[in-house]
Amino acid sequence: MNWTVSFIVVPLFTAFFLLVSSxxxxxxxxxxxxxxSGALGLWALTLLPEAVRGGTPVIIGGWIPPYGxxxxxxxxxxxxxxxxxxxxxxxxxxxxxxxxxxxxxFYGLMLLLLGSLNGMILTGDAFNFFVFMEIxxxxxxxxxxxxxxxxxxxGAFKYLVLAGAASVFFLxxxxxxxRSTGTLNMADLARRMPLMTGGSALVAMVSFMxxxxxxxxxxxxxxxxxxxxxxxxxxxxxxxxAAVGVASAYALIRFFYFIFGITYFGKVVxxxxxxxxxxxxxxxxxxxxxLAALSQKDAKKLLAWSxxxxxxxxxxxxSLTGSMAMHAALFLMVSHAVAKMLLFLSVGVIIRSxxxxxxxAWKGVGRRNPLLGRGGWR
Amino acid sequence: MGELFYHxxxxxxxxxxxxxxxxxxxxxxxxxxxxxxxTGVNIILVATGWHPGAKVPIIDTTVQGAGFxxxxxxxxxxxxxxxxxxxxxxxxxxxxxxxxxxxxHGTDELGGETEEEVVE
Numbered sequence: 001m002n003w004t005v006s007f008i009v010v011p012l013f014t015a016f017f018l019l020v021s022s023x024x025x026x027x028x029x030x031x032x033x034x035x036x037s038g039a040l041g042l043w044a045l046t047l048l049p050e051a052v053r054g055g056t057p058v059i060i061g062g063w064i065p066p067y068g069x070x071x072x073x074x075x076x077x078x079x080x081x082x083x084x085x086x087x088x089x090x091x092x093x094x095x096x097x098x099x100x101x102x103x104x105x106f107y108g109l110m111l112l113l114l115g116s117l118n119g120m121i122l123t124g125d126a127f128n129f130f131v132f133m134e135i136x137x138x139x140x141x142x143x144x145x146x147x148x149x150x151x152x153x154x155g156a157f158k159y160l161v162l163a164g165a166a167s168v169f170f171l172x173x174x175x176x177x178x179r180s181t182g183t184l185n186m187a188d189l190a191r192r193m194p195l196m197t198g199g200s201a202l203v204a205m206v207s208f209m210x211x212x213x214x215x216x217x218x219x220x221x222x223x224x225x226x227x228x229x230x231x232x233x234x235x236x237x238x239x240x241x242a243a244v245g246v247a248s249a250y251a252l253i254r255f256f257y258f259i260f261g262i263t264y265f266g267k268v269v270x271x272x273x274x275x276x277x278x279x280x281x282x283x284x285x286x287x288x289x290x291l292a293a294l295s296q297k298d299a300k301k302l303l304a305w306s307x308x309x310x311x312x313x314x315x316x317x318x319s320l321t322g323s324m325a326m327h328a329a330l331f332l333m334v335s336h337a338v339a340k341m342l343l344f345l346s347v348g349v350i351i352r353s354x355x356x357x358x359x360x361a362w363k364g365v366g367r368r369n370p371l372l373g374r375g376g377w378r
Numbered sequence: 379m380g381e382l383f384y385h386x387x388x389x390x391x392x393x394x395x396x397x398x399x400x401x402x403x404x405x406x407x408x409x410x411x412x413x414x415x416x417t418g419v420n421i422i423l424v425a426t427g428w429h430p431g432a433k434v435p436i437i438d439t440t441v442q443g444a445g446f447x448x449x450x451x452x453x454x455x456x457x458x459x460x461x462x463x464x465x466x467x468x469x470x471x472x473x474x475x476x477x478x479x480x481x482x483h484g485t486d487e488l489g490g491e492t493e494e495e496v497v498e
Contacts, residue, residue: 127457127460131460131464134467134468137468138467138468138471141471141475142471145475145478148478149482150482150483153475153478153482153483154479154483154488156475156478157405157472157476157478157479157488158488160468160471160475161399161408161409161412161472162399164412164415164468164472165395165396165399165412168392168395168415168416168418168419171419171422171461172392172419172422174423174457175419175422175423175454178426178453178454179426
């Protein structure tokens with residue numbers, strides 16, 4: 001019996017337990033959530049050396065992989081699980097010090113997000129991936145709206161409509177690959193990809209890409225970013241880029257490199273290589289995101305656009321198609337996740353102490369509170 | 379009617395829904411447009427497992443080898459069931475958020491918000 005499945009099951013069960021138990025215990029909910037996600041994060045770190053030695057498929061329920069749903073553990077997926085779990089643990093820890101500490105459903109949503117993101121990262125089945133993507137979406141809409149104000153409701157609703165419309169295209173992609181290859185298992189799909197004609201493989205690839213690019217905040221699909229980041233509590237804005245965005249970027253790697261492979265990635269459409277189109281989108285996103293960040297007065301919108309720019313850099317590195325490029329993209333993803341999460345948490349504390357999110361009005365914060373002033377340094 | 383008809387029908391529904399999502403301003407109409415998109419993709423998925431003259435996939439031990447070809451593929455139908463449940467959940471959540479939007483903004487139309495407010 002392999003216990004890897006606990007990374008998905010334990011947070012989901014704890015999330016539902018927290019929602020039910022909020023009837024009689026309100027105080028302990030946050031500490032229970034912290035215990036669960038902290039323990040899972042440490043455990044993922046201890047599993048990492050073993051995962052580096054080689055990837056293993058994990059069979060669930062005794063169904064052999066092409067027929068049943070399996071998980072896939074290797075250095076990349078276990079490392080991403082450790083990163084995402086660590087970021088969410090940090091978020092819960094921050095939340096315990098905050099005014100929202102007495103809302104058990106908030107921690108339930110955090111654990112729901114943790115379980116579904118781990119599922120997205122670990123699963124070896126394309127449809128299972130879709131299900132976890134939708135669950136993580138629902139947890140995110142709830143968390144964004146948790147600040148219970150005008151901006152929160154607006155940001156959550158816009159994000160829901162755009163992500164919901166984009167995820168429909170993921171199902172179109174699933175229908176296309178299932179029709180041509182007769183399988184939904186990712187490893188099996190990669191093997192049977194030559195059964196698809198070039199044109200339909202491209203359309204399927206674009207369909208899979210649309211929701212992933214939307215959640216990774218890439219240029220034509222990132223209209224939701226400013227409203228959603230502004231409306232969400234700072235900690236949730238941090239998770240949007242450090243956990244949700246990074247998990248989506250990881251899924252892009254999974255679909256591009258491992259399923260469609262360099263052969264389809266390098267296909268020429270209308271005189272332009274697919275990889276070159278992605279390179280263009282990545283550069284455009286990086287430049288536009290950082291330019292938009294420069295002109296923001298609102299600290300949260302500034303960090304939101306900077307996060308867009310960083311994800312554009314990640315896509316640029318990814319579309320260079322090579323193992324060195326992938327190392328660069330992964331390094332950028334990890335450092336971006338940690339830095340942006342900590343920046344959003346610092347901004348949350350500063351907004352709490354000054355009462356404004358306009359960073360030009362933050363003059364003198366460091367003098368009044370030296371420790372907090374240091375927090376803004378990177 | 380061949381399976382191409384159903385694929386085409388589903389695709390047209392997705393495009394109608396997408397047009398709605400991109401152009402409408404009313405929050406409740408946006409949710410309706412999302413529902414139309416989901417219905418369209420469900421039709422495509424069901425049509426993937428079906429071919430003209432396919433039998434209901436209830437199979438006993440007498441069916442062997444090439445005999446399976448006469449039946450519809452049940453797996454896409456199972457996928458559609460899951461997709462319908464997810465769609466229901468998303469729609470319910472969207473309606474709650476739409477109500478929250480309407481209560482906090484006093485209108486059910488998106489757009490035109492310029493107020494500055496502080497969110498911790």
